Every structure is written in C-alpha cells, then in structure tokens.
Amino acid sequence: MERKAFLRTLGAGAAFALTFPCVQGCSKDGDGGGQPIPTGIDFTVDLSGPDGMALQNNGDFILRNDVVVVRNLEGNFVAASQICSHEGYDQVRFVQSQGGIFQCSVHGSQFDQNGTPLNAITQNPLKIFQTSLNGDILRIFE
Template structure:
C-alpha cells in the first residue's frame, strides 16, 4: 500500500466512524421526545422558600415538575409546559416580551400558551394557578 492509498483509507475510515457515531446522537438539551405537557399536574410551591424566591418578583419564573411557573409583569401567576411543542426543547420565560421562547428553532408562545412564531404549530399546555397566602398551587 502506498502513501496515497493509506491516507485515502484512513480518511474513509474516519468519515465512517464519525457517521456511525452521529447516527445515535441525541440532542443534549432536549427534554424528551414527547412534545405534550405533563398530565395530572397538581403541586404547591411555598413562596417563603428560597428556592421559589423568583416568583416573588414580577417577571420571575422557575421550573418545577415539567412546568414553567412565572409571574407576569402585572403580577399574575401563569404556568405552562416547559417543553416546546415542536421538538421538546426546554423553553424560557421572557418577561420583557411577555412570552415563552424556544432557543432551538426560535418558536415563541404568548403567555396564554398560543403560538406566536413557528416552527411550532401547537399551543402549550396551560395549567391553573391559585395563590392562597404564600402557597401557590399549580394544577390541571
């Protein structure tokens, strides 16, 4: 085998190795293959706990039990599924724009869960919220 044949063989082997390894790749920040929100949601957040402090301020948000819980600029509590309905990537709440945003393909959703920019075509699952004293209940 001469030098040219050896380098050609090594290049093809490296390309085949890379292709085989990429076939099984999973998107690292993908939550799951499921684009629907969790069902049977019913949990309570104690707003006196430091872990829930983000909800004490308008515009704050946190994730719990597959749900994004946010406090809007006007002080209302809202809750939606945390994964995009397009490909299940984790959403973020952008209070300045009053929306939920998917960093993967740029899909956006209104605070009501409605799609405002694709590629997503299905609205987010929205959950009820009820504030009693310092306890915020999130439920289906």
Template sequence: MERKEFLRSLGAGAAFALMFPCAQGCSKDGELETFPVSNGVDFTIDLDSALAAPLANNGGYISVKSSQDLTYFDIVVARNLQGELIAASKICSHQGTEEIRFISEDGGVFHCTTHQSRFAQDGTSLNLNTTSNPLKIFSTELDGTILRVFE
C-alpha cells in the same frame, strides 16, 4: 382557610418532592414538598421558600420537575409583568425539548431556546415554528403564600 387545612385538602398523605433545576440562582439541592390530588398535574409551591424566590419579582420564573405516579412533568412557573402567577409546560410543543423559559420581551412570553419559538401566556404560538400547536398552560391559584399549579 388556614394553610394546613388547605394543604390537607390537597391530599397531604401522598406527598412527593419537587426538584428545581432553577435557571435564576436557586440552589441545586433544594426540594419542596408537594401534595398531589389526581393523576394530572396538581402541586403546591410555598412562595416564602428560598427556591421560589425568583417569583418575587415580575418577570421571574422557576423550572419545576415533579413526579407523580411514575409520570414526570416539567413545568415553568412565572410571575408575569403584571404580577400574575402563571404556569406552562417546559416541554416545547414544536419538537418536545425541555427548553421553555419565561422572558420579559414583548410583554412577557414563553420562549423555547431550541428553535426560538415564542408563545403567548395563553399558550398560543406567536411564530412559525409552532403555528398549529399551542403550548400547554396550567391553572394557578394562590392561597396566602401557597401557590397551587393544576390542570
């Protein structure tokens, strides 16, 4: 499938912008166009864009704030240590702060800087702060350089 066809299939008519409060050197004023297809999380990122540059390296991540139908989603997109692209909520399941990061320790985990909770890449809690409350994980799908993040 050609890139344009893929984007069109995602509902290009309802495009909206993503902003990247990026933790690893992204520009503050960058925006990416995305294409929602439902009320849930569903957007694309062009990995060739400058804003996605941290995802070129294993262990790199970006923070994405997207809006859709007046609902806001804060999401961390990362390239894990095996080179796979993964995504999780930036909102910690412990007390709801927007402090989830991806760190390369322990094989690559999601980490909340507020109270130091850690989550496996499947969202499972790895310490006492959040034993009964996993981190929300999103699906990812790569088509060429276009990464789709969705529920």
C-alpha cells in the same frame, strides 16, 4: 464508477428509501426531543420559602416538574409546560420581551401567556396550567 452512474444504479426506490425518513423526521411537530408534554400536574410552591424568593419580582420564573412557573410582568402567576409543543425539548422559558412570552431556545418557538403560538415555527399551542394562590401557597394544576 462515477457518482452519477452510481446514483443511477440505485434507482428511484433506493433514493426514496434513503431520503424519506429524514424528510418525515424534519417536518412533523412533536417528533424531535421526544419528551412528552407533562400531564397530571398538581403541585404547590411555598412562596414563603426559597421558591418565593426566586419568584419575588415580576418577570421571575422557576422550573418545577417540567413546568415553568412565572410571576409575569403584571405580577400574576402563570404556569406553562417546560416541554415545547414543537419538538418536545424541555427548553421553554419565560422571556420579558413582547410583554412577556414563553420561548423555546432550541428552534425559537414563541407563545403568548395563553399558549398561543406567536410565530410560524409551530401551530401547536403550549400547554398552560391553572394556578391558585392561597396565602403563601401557590398551587399549579390541570
């Protein structure tokens, strides 16, 4: 049996059943990598220790508890979800382009330091956490 004849025997219902899951899975934000956006975040970073050395220069960042903790290009601390709001991959990092942005390396989602999407890959904002500096202790929290 030729391919066209075989496809005709399947009918529209079977074709729909075979293609609908792929179309659904490929079109929705938040359904890819499957990792949940972190919640309940409240931890500290000792800037006098090894983490402090890793955050010594503007543009440096560390990864802790699914959070990207950054000393931005102005020298301020910013913390964002390491889990991308597009499809849930844990590949969000700080990059020093465009004045300093968060970018996911999986599909190229980009976000400003307030979590606002910068390109059309997603409309979902990136979760940003509060930071508070007390001496050498940096607190990251919701």
